[in-house]
Amino acid sequence: MIRLNKKDLFDILYGCTILGTGGGGSLEQGLENVYKAIDEGKEFILVDFDELDDEDLIATPYYCGAVSPETEEDRKKYERLPLAEELPHVIAFRNLEKHIGKEIKAVISTELGGGNTAVAFEVAAWTGKYIVDGDPAGRSVPELQHSTYYLNNVPIQPMSLVNEFGESIIITDVVDDNRAEDLVRALAVVSNNTIAVVDHLNTSKVLKNSVIRGAISYAWKIGKAFNSAKVEGYDVVDAVIKAGDGVKLFSGKVIKNEWSTEKGFTIGEVVIAGDGDYEGHKYKIWYKNENIIAWRDDKIDITVPDLICSMDVSRQEPILNPHFEEGMNVVIYALPAPVEWTTEKGLEVFGPRSFGFDTDWLSPFR
Template identity: 30%
Template structure:
């Protein structure tokens, strides 16, 4: 067990921004909330999956909605807690552990705030190991955890409970519709699972990974090293391309920002062009028409000097970036997972998923524990 302190929180926010692969919302706002709670004396324990009893009641909590709403109508703070209490009332049982649904972006920090309010420990792991746009894309759902019961709460503490829906795809549709009525952003509590289910389905050690990535970036910035290399040493993977953004096209398709970013090479990549397709998160990178990285592998745009993540909402003409290719967590590479988070699931049936070489940093942390 370890505790989140201000320094680790700072690191996690940086790492989570990078693992957001262009989406997931900005962790900055959640970080400020958690930092305030820490300064007021809250303690936030983090436990490894193998420390969770099989009969534990683990609930994923966080926020869903549009990042543009999130930067303007800052959250009340306890919306996920209200959703959690409603879910517990429905289940007739209190939760024992919290888990992030998505380590990439804003939802890395929201469970910590709920931990600070309840004293419940946060599990070192999540349902994606990165960010994805839709609910059915988490490993809980992929590996058979029931999507419902599920609860949403808004700034007025209105609660909507879904006792039973067919599956996570259905929940995705219903939950989005409710979220709009809740003002474009809501707190959620779902899915609920046993400790045994969490151990089987969660991507392990991703809070530790985000923390380590952020720590490495800050150290490199402080010591005038290369923050981009520092990210890769911890997260695994490689620089796919260094270049500047020469074109960005965005269009709205069924509520998602789909689009294309084009980069011209700089330095060693001069003369080449990289094209990235995105749907909130980056999906496919093609170098001079040849596919070089494909979802679920992580394609991350970062500032080439500072490793500051560049999201698909702010990416624009002229930015000078490094494009990182980080291998996906093991749990996202099985045939079962690829059916839901592979290229075909995002509308690219002709693109073959060829995994990037190397091992996802979180999986490396697990291996290092098993075989020190």
């Protein structure tokens, strides 16, 4: 059991942002929200499954939606609606407890991302619950079925949803995670492209064999390496690659970044002209919230489930999609996929073919 302080949270959420591969929500907003909770005397307590009883209930709070910045059109569309007085994910969590009539002991993040991991942490802090050191993705992922819960047949329902206007719903039955994705995404689209969700309610006994244990500790390790290198003046990409057994893929300058918000996702394509050892070459990444597939000189270079990560060289900051800017100097590097995603079923659910690309998994780590 570890009581996390501000420096711990800073390192963890930076690590989550790096592992978010362009998605996973806003690091800035995540840090602001967890710091506010600490300033108000709330505690963030990280535990292992072994510190929980087998019958303790655990739930997964997160936001579902696009990572696109809000447009003026969106702002005007929703400006007449009053905002909820409490954090939507906290309301959703409390609604789920009321629905089942039982106490939920702990939370677990749905993915590793600067925003969405912070959501789980916030819910734990504001409701007095534990944070479990685990995760069902080991990175950020764009869709609800992209989870080890789905790989292990853990039911997603009941699901508690609340949007920023305080409108709420409990879904008691759903056919499967793919159908849940369709339903939740549709509600996000009509809720300013984001909605709070709490789902995968189950016991510690079930979930400890259904997630990637130690995922938060891994993000903490990556974040520490990054932040230490930044403070001490070392190469931050080299530090992350060393900490995560990764590889450098490309470096250069952004020459094009085109994106749009489609059906609740941020979908785009960034093109980079190489420099240094990569001069004369081009690199292209296609993203659906997260970076999914990349080409070097029109030849596929790497695909999910490996982590395609990007770093703004000048600012020494991980890049959140769609915030590539023309002229930005970037380094693209990869970290290996969690082993759970490299199985036959894992690749069926979260390999390149699941996104419509006619290619098998391509990896620099195989």
